[in-house]
Amino acid sequence: MKGCTVIWRRELAALFFSPLAWILFALALFFEANFFLLALVQGGGEVNGALVLFLGGGWPFWLLALFVPPLITMRMISEESRSGLLEFLLTAPVSDAAVVAGKALAATTFLALLWGCVFLHAAAVSLLGASPDWGVLATAWLGATLVGALFSAVGLVASALSGTPLLAAFLAILANLALFFLPLLRDALRGILGGRVAGLLERVDLHAHLSGSFLRGVLDTGHVAFFLAWTLAALFLAVRTVESRRWLG
Amino acid sequence: MIQVAHLTRRFAAHTAVDDLSFSLERGEVVGFLGPNGAGKTTTMRMLTGFLPPSSGSVTVGGFDVLKDSLEVRQRIGYLPESVPLYREHRVLEMLVFQGRLHGLARGEARRRAGSVLERVGLAERARSLVGKLSKGMRQRVGLAVALLPEPEVLILDEPTSGLDPLQRLEVRRLIQDLARERTVLFSSHILPEVEAVCPRVILLHKGRLAADGSKEELVRRLGGENRLRVELTGSEPAEAVRTALAALADVRAVVAGEPTDGFLVFELDSEHDVRAAVGELARARGWLLRELSWQRPTLERLFARLALELEPVRPEAVGT
Numbered sequence: 001m002k003g004c005t006v007i008w009r010r011e012l013a014a015l016f017f018s019p020l021a022w023i024l025f026a027l028a029l030f031f032e033a034n035f036f037l038l039a040l041v042q043g044g045g046e047v048n049g050a051l052v053l054f055l056g057g058g059w060p061f062w063l064l065a066l067f068v069p070p071l072i073t074m075r076m077i078s079e080e081s082r083s084g085l086l087e088f089l090l091t092a093p094v095s096d097a098a099v100v101a102g103k104a105l106a107a108t109t110f111l112a113l114l115w116g117c118v119f120l121h122a123a124a125v126s127l128l129g130a131s132p133d134w135g136v137l138a139t140a141w142l143g144a145t146l147v148g149a150l151f152s153a154v155g156l157v158a159s160a161l162s163g164t165p166l167l168a169a170f171l172a173i174l175a176n177l178a179l180f181f182l183p184l185l186r187d188a189l190r191g192i193l194g195g196r197v198a199g200l201l202e203r204v205d206l207h208a209h210l211s212g213s214f215l216r217g218v219l220d221t222g223h224v225a226f227f228l229a230w231t232l233a234a235l236f237l238a239v240r241t242v243e244s245r246r247w248l249g
Numbered sequence: 250m251i252q253v254a255h256l257t258r259r260f261a262a263h264t265a266v267d268d269l270s271f272s273l274e275r276g277e278v279v280g281f282l283g284p285n286g287a288g289k290t291t292t293m294r295m296l297t298g299f300l301p302p303s304s305g306s307v308t309v310g311g312f313d314v315l316k317d318s319l320e321v322r323q324r325i326g327y328l329p330e331s332v333p334l335y336r337e338h339r340v341l342e343m344l345v346f347q348g349r350l351h352g353l354a355r356g357e358a359r360r361r362a363g364s365v366l367e368r369v370g371l372a373e374r375a376r377s378l379v380g381k382l383s384k385g386m387r388q389r390v391g392l393a394v395a396l397l398p399e400p401e402v403l404i405l406d407e408p409t410s411g412l413d414p415l416q417r418l419e420v421r422r423l424i425q426d427l428a429r430e431r432t433v434l435f436s437s438h439i440l441p442e443v444e445a446v447c448p449r450v451i452l453l454h455k456g457r458l459a460a461d462g463s464k465e466e467l468v469r470r471l472g473g474e475n476r477l478r479v480e481l482t483g484s485e486p487a488e489a490v491r492t493a494l495a496a497l498a499d500v501r502a503v504v505a506g507e508p509t510d511g512f513l514v515f516e517l518d519s520e521h522d523v524r525a526a527v528g529e530l531a532r533a534r535g536w537l538l539r540e541l542s543w544q545r546p547t548l549e550r551l552f553a554r555l556a557l558e559l560e561p562v563r564p565e566a567v568g569t
Contacts, residue, residue: 093351
């Protein structure tokens, strides 16, 4: 994957050059801080529950996780294809896979930093005398980052498919929602497709995978592999879509 | 250095490049000519490996563009027509990024960026944001980006578009300079430019190879005759003068133009330069010569001829 890190660095730099990244960061932090306080008050001072709220522990996390990655990845391929920069990258001596992987890594890094802000809250409450469970926070952060990687990869597929960033964001949000709510289809489909398909769908339950291990402070390779496998599948699709752009000219 | 064999590219029903074959030697500078839509850009994209051909093959330095794509890309410096640059970066950052993509160490990339910017005359703009530069400057940054990896082959798609005449001259000089060490294929629709820079010209028309050869050869083979414009006055009637001119050796045809201010106007088509013979004749007959100008056949005329021949103008189709 020669060139992957070069592209990763440039994409990350470009993200932080753009006002969008900072606006997203500011909004997310504002949102996080408010919910953290609310959860802290409602939970009667239960620190850990309030902290993991934004690491997969509740709907506020999913709200950000479903909508922020598409906004980060929307421009990465669609706009470069328009401006001719994709032509520049795809004629440089790096593989298509390295280009896509570098972009996915940049988006994931951004999200990892965004989720990592929870550690600021944790540090603050620990200074005030509470004792957050750092182990749980670490695994929960890893889980949240894996979710971020998956949604970034999906976002890149959408960006590679679309002609404009707006369409890419819209497509990616739809795809993320579909992926997230897939388990809800299980009851509806059980009657039509039989138990086996429904059983398969049950396994694509993102929330269950997250809360089943990462949120309990357990690193289970099975659950890590689940997220990595889906992310790789989406990345593969993104690479093929970029390749197909060559054929279309 | 570059071998192109039976290259064809179809887009749905439209054939953009049709059975194109040519080869470029190391150190050659070749002008790629053709009207808009002739398939120049499509061909260049296939040479760089960006666009896979529908059929046919391209090898660069012995490497197949499809099979050893990365090897080929390592050897080619490509400046697309759209001059793609990251506008949010500074000029130096853009160049270092290109160097890093080509596997150079950061220090080496910076060093080369400095010398390449010197070469395109932008050394003092290294810290400027790419997006803030004028079109002509961006064009030169694009050229610097293509030059940075010191590629063996340079493929430049309209490198002088958007430049003012002075910058154009500089770029032309730069290309001539580069030609000493590298193979350069450069496209343009500005014919005098190609004439000035490239000893060899490849002419495309509707995706096909219309002509390939040295400039002189092409002009001789396809450009047709020399043309001489004569304006003179004398005691003889116009018809007698015309016959006398037509009787000169090597003159193929004489066309009489509209007389202006009492001077007769003729245009002579000839095999060679016949100015001396016309002058001699004028002296012998006692004509007063006002103009005797020789129009050397140019690529421009060749181009027009070729385009017209292959695509006859049909006046009956107009105005219905």
